[in-house]
Amino acid sequence: MKKPAMETPQNKQLLILSHCPSINTQALLNALESGAMAAQTEALSIRSMAFIDAQPEDLSKASGVIFLCTENIGYMSGLAKDWFDRHFYYASEHCQAMPYAVIIRAGLDGTATSKAIASIGQGMSWNEALPTLVCRGEWRENFLGQAKELGEHMAVSVDMGLV
Ligand SMILES: Cc1cc2nc3c(=O)[nH]c(=O)nc-3n(C[C@H](O)[C@H](O)[C@H](O)COP(=O)(O)O)c2cc1C
Incomplete structure (x- = not known):
């Protein structure tokens, strides 16, 4: 006799999009990924890609997004901006209320990048799920723990569908 079909868990994906131009920012990404992977379940997979490689079909599979970028010359890094330029209309039309979180590595400030991403997120009708983490000033090893925690929390x- 045929076995009844197993109930498949709902498939969700958390997408991490990053631009990591230095050893420190690569370490931040590794920490973020390890936090998110620690909370991976049968129902939730983690995907991590560079902003420059991401296309709208990658976004279409996501149930949540974490952005990690640097602040350079008073704004988000160019490759992060390029992703928003290429995805703004798709994200606004097809991904309304997408939960997202942000990590910014800013050697000096980070305020402009934080405000810009919040404003673009509002424009896309996305849902800012967690407070933005700005890793500001001289490099500190405890940024890694903060990034890991944010990944796990998100x-x-x-x-669990909390955001
Ligand atoms: C050309 C250039 C411009 C920068 N401009 C800013 C800036 O406007 N605001 C800021 O907070 N940091 C700025 N920084 C510092 C970067 O945010 C920082 O170097 C980057 O996040 C990488 O971090 P790390 O140096 O710890 O590897 C700048 C760095 C470079 C190379």
Whole structure:
């Protein structure tokens, strides 16, 4: 006799989009990924890609997004901006209320990048799920723990449908 079909868990994906031009920012990404992976479940997968490689079909599979970028010359890094330029209309039309979180590595400030991403997120009707983490000033090892925690928190929130 045929076995009844197993109930498949709902498939969700947390997408991490990043631009990491230095050893420190690469370490931040590794920490973020390890936090998110720690909360991965059968129902939630984690995907991590560079902004420059991402296309709208990658976004279409996501149930939540984490952005990680640097601040350069008073604004988000050019490759992060390029992603918003290429995805703004798609994200506004097809991904309304998408939960997102942001990590900014800013050697000096980070305010302009934080405000710009919040404003673009509002424009796309996305849902800012967690307070933005700005890793500001001289490099500190505790940025890694903060990034890891944010990754885990976001993954659990998306998985459980809390955001
Ligand atoms: C050309 C250039 C411009 C920068 N402009 C800013 C800026 O406007 N605001 C800021 O907070 N940091 C600025 N920084 C510092 C970067 O945010 C920082 O170097 C980057 O996030 C990488 O971090 P790390 O140096 O710890 O590897 C700038 C760095 C470079 C190379």
